Amino acid sequence: MLHLDRCDPAKRDWVSDAIALVEADANRSADTHLLPFPLPASWGIDLYLKDESSHPTGSLKHRLARSLFLYALCNGWIGPDTPVVEASSGSTAVSEAYFARMLGLEFIAVMPASTSHEKISLIEFQGGKCHLVDDPTAVVAAARALAADLGGHFMDQFTHAERATDWRGNNNIAESIYAQLALERHPLPAWIVVGAGTGGTSATIGRYARYRRFPTRLCVVDPEGSAFWPAYQKQDWGIRTGRGSRIEGIGRPRVEPSFQPAVVDRMIPVPDAASLAAMRAGSKVLGRRVGGSTGTNLWGAFGLIAEMLEEGRKGSVVTLICDGGERYTDTYYSDAWVAEQGMSLEAPLAIIDGFLAGGVWHAPGSGAALGSSTCEDGAR
Known part of the structure; x- marks a missing residue:
């Protein structure tokens, strides 16, 4: 690991200027929007998506x-x-x-x-x-x-x-979410739903909620092939899956050092077909294409909202638009590519239609029924 010569004033000046440039990038960028996802008002539950695709490089x-x-x-x-x-x-x-x-x-x-x-x-x-x-x-x-x-x-x-993000605040993503919810009817979300790639985002949100003593619970959704879910389920952090994830940006073949399971309240494994179905269904509702990891987030959020409805609870749920769908025209949005992967989106799309129409969630316990051969348990 490189350590600069602390006695070299020119290098120290360069570092100072470099930090100013990076900080200026954040200062001149408006905060990302928190978009409402339309649900029936009678449910008493609001779903929001923080649009991280609006950053200069297009993603979280x-x-x-x-x-x-x-x-x-x-x-x-x-x-x-x-x-x-x-x-x-x-x-x-x-x-x-x-x-x-x-x-x-x-x-x-x-x-x-x-x-x-x-x-x-x-x-x-x-x-x-x-x-x-x-x-x-x-x-x-x-x-x-x-x-x-x-x-x-x-x-x-x-x-x-x-560790690179200040989880106590300093305009991190968690602080931003709560500030943007301040004037909403349910300003303290019941759930925040995110995926894990490095684990940095879930660590920041989970720590911040605890630091501020908010009642919000953190749900991490995990795609096929990832080690986070089976490791969390078995409390065995040495698990290796030996494969990567088809859902770009989330899922890892091992539990990465940045993942902090103690701040996660719940994990939901999501079949890849379910991720892509929710991605497409969500894009249709939002009027714009979102990426596959956003679909994973939505699948988890839909299941949690249906659970809240069944239990008679009101509140808000927040998740993320991780990136835009324009990067996946030839993959996630290609019917030919989906078929080549051995997936069918018909069953998960029917489940989503049932949820959006009446708030019911009929996801089966087996990923195989959703066009996946390797997922363990689906979100309920």
């Missing part, structure tokens, strides 16, 4: 990348000539490339060789370079080794995400 990961750069700069890990390396083929790499270019730094994203040309193009558009690795399970090790070879800094989002 913009917040993470900003925090990671500030954390590395303030720790003395990045200087004016430091190459920055990350293990990511998705939105984190796009956002980190954006900040690296802002600071005039070389950025290299290490990713599986199977990564789509569309994702590579997004990273390169922001000025980043892509280093391809044949073995997907070796990406983190390859990124760490590359950073060492270059004399650079391995950003390591999966370790540093939960």
